[in-house]
Amino acid sequence: MERLNHFDEHGNAVMVDVSGKASTARTAVARGTIHVNDSIMKALLEGNVKKGDVLGVARVAGIMGVKQTAALIPMCHSLMLQKCSVDFEICEERNEVTAVCIVKTEGQTGVEMEALTGVSVTLLTIYDMCKAIDKTMEIGEIHLVQKTGGKSGDFTNPRTGREEREK
Numbered sequence: 001m002e003r004l005n006h007f008d009e010h011g012n013a014v015m016v017d018v019s020g021k022a023s024t025a026r027t028a029v030a031r032g033t034i035h036v037n038d039s040i041m042k043a044l045l046e047g048n049v050k051k052g053d054v055l056g057v058a059r060v061a062g063i064m065g066v067k068q069t070a071a072l073i074p075m076c077h078s079l080m081l082q083k084c085s086v087d088f089e090i091c092e093e094r095n096e097v098t099a100v101c102i103v104k105t106e107g108q109t110g111v112e113m114e115a116l117t118g119v120s121v122t123l124l125t126i127y128d129m130c131k132a133i134d135k136t137m138e139i140g141e142i143h144l145v146q147k148t149g150g151k152s153g154d155f156t157n158p159r160t161g162r163e164e165r166e167k
Contacts, residue, residue: 018108026149030115032142033098051129058125062086065121069114
């Protein structure tokens, strides 16, 4: 069994020492979904939520969340990010808004946590801006879709393809 690398030999939580790792191009893609009711979907599509441009604000919030990941997740390294984007896929039939966050850097550690944080903050912002309409929204399916670079190599989540085909 592989040892967790955020603990030392005494079981103390530590930040991983990446000083000996090679600097490589690294990318991570994460996604997650918020399920809304008919009223919220209609308001989102018509752009008439009282708090303003929900998806525009959520996009900016997600990008800001990416930039704050090291302040939120205790053992994350502060990174010099080279790219961050948040985009949306809207499915009216299922009343779903899916957020997709892509983060890139050149460095000694990956950006998976940044992408996952970006998606989470994006979806929470949608909830916050729409909760006056309905509080029963559900956030879920947050996961890493893909990552590239680093010692462990590239990764594509095998469950993502299946989930997408089932929709």
